[in-house]
Amino acid sequence: MTYVRNAWYVAGWAQELDTETPFAITILGERIVIWRTGSGSIHALEDRCVHRLAPLSLGRCEGERLRCMYHGLLFDPDGRVVEMPGQDKIPPRAQVRCYPVMERHSWIWVWxxxxxxxxxxLIPPAVGLDHPDYILGHGQLDYEAEARLINDNLLDFSHLTFVHANSFGSGPQFAASPxxxxxxxxxxxxxxxxxxxxxxxxxxxxxxMDSYMTYDFLIPGVLLMTGGVFPxxxxKELGHGVPDYDKAVSGVTFTSQAVTPMMDRTARYFFSWGPHRKHGDESARDILMKIAGQAFDEDKVMIEAQQKVINMTPDPQVMPSAHDRGVTLFNRLVEKLAKEERKTVHAADEVKLTVPQNG
Ligand code: FES
Ligand SMILES: [Fe+2]
Structure with a gap:
């Protein structure tokens, strides 16, 4: 599957990253260790020691540095080895990859x-758990399915009528309203x-009533959705345009969701949801989270089963429906951005190759 690399991927919930407790996650097949230092900064390195490939996530934080706890190599946050116990000379290739990492909107993002x-x-404008206007609950789910299938699900809500008949209870009107x-x-x-x-x-x-919902689905796989119920x-009055949320009678909520590809056929799904303060309190949030919990399990059952069928199908082909326009647009955008990235990488390789010939 193709994914865009020049993008911020959600690696975890910021408040779950404890100080000086390295945390490991695999994103796009790459093992990454993330840690928060005593000074509050966050670093991300390849989770594989250059010495004998032990995971640095089993290591020990020392100031801004991380020590591999197998034979003690000490890493700077830029990935360079700065100390090898019992050895004075550090080989120049003693370095692991360093990833740009940011904490924003309650998520840890890795580039x-x-x-x-x-x-x-380019960090998507998600709504963090500390946002003053919303009362949000949050959670995450691990999938035995490729991220792309979850993205496709979130890009086509016509499944609400069917997969979520018992949870969201959207009714046939939903699938029929494009x-x-x-x-x-x-x-x-x-x-x-x-x-x-x-x-x-x-x-x-x-x-x-008239009910409005809108969401942006953004690279690499982030859904940001709001809406409300109006008189x-x-x-019709608005020509089906964007309403003023101050005029909503009820039901203004916000949900941020992120899909992170781990291995080829595993993914982690992060989500938050809750009411605007004017439209609900903690108990309304808990009701929404209960509905979401049930609904997201329904998606997981369907998508993991779909993955199994795909795995057994030689050369699987899909047959798009009228509801797939957004799916197609997004997946084309992914292909286009990924293709541009490959071109840039190849151009950079060619430059590197010509340097020795000229010199
Ligand atoms: S594997 Fe890390 S120091 Fe040996
Ligand atoms: Fe769903």
């Missing part, structure tokens, strides 16, 4: 591509009005 291109502005889809520079935007509805289990109403007729 998997060319470190020179790591741009903080979203307005707009391509973005690094993603796809969905906007959907469901008119004259009594809502779903997470935003039920006595009277028929009947709002959708």
């Amino acid at each position: 998997m591509g060319d470190p020179a291109l790591a741009d903080e502005d 979203a307005r889809i707009t391509p973005l520079d690094r993603g796809v935007r969905y906007q959907r009005w469901i008119e004259n509805t009594r809502g779903s289990s997470s935003r039920a109403s006595e009277e028929p 009947l007729g709002t959708a």
Whole structure:
């Protein structure tokens, strides 16, 4: 599967990264150790000692440095070995890869591509657990399936009517109301009005209302969604445009979700969800998280089963439906960005090759 490398991938929840406790995660098949030092800074290195390939995540933090606890090599946060017990001369190749790493919106983000291109502005604008306007719960799930299948699921909500009949309870009206889809520079935007509805289990109403939801799905696999319930007729009044959330009668929530490819066919899924303060409290958050817990298990059952069928299928081919427009747009964007990255890498290799010939 193709993934974009020049992107920030979510590696974990920031508050779960304890000081001086190295944490290991595999992203895009690469083992990474992440640690927070006593001074509060965060570092990320390849999780493989240059000496005999022991995991540095079993190591010990010493100031800003990390010591491999097999035979004691000491690593600077830039990946260079600065001390080899019992040996004065340190070979120049005694170095592991260093990854740009950032803490933002309650997530730890790792840049998997060319470190020179790591741009903080490319971190998707997720809503962190400490956001003053929202009361958020959070969680994560490990998948025995490739990240791409989870992305595809999040890019096509017509499955809500079926997979989530018992949890979100969106009803047939949902799959029948197509979203307005707009391509973005690094993603796809969905906007959907469901008119004259009594809502779903997470935003039920006595009277028929108009319900709005919108989300951006961004590289590498981050979903940011909000919406709310509005008086009947709002959708028509606005020409199905963007509503003013201050006029919502209920149900304004925010969810941030991130899909991180680990190995080829494993992924980790991070999520938060909760109400806007004006539309709910801690107990509303707990109800939403309970619904989400059930719904995300429903997705996992379907997607892991789908992965098993794909594994058994020689040359698996899909047959896109009308709802797949966003899936197709996003996957084409991934292919395009990945292709551009490969070109840049090849160009850089050619430059390197010509240097010795000229010199
Ligand atoms: S494997 Fe790390 S010091 Fe030997
Ligand atoms: Fe789902």
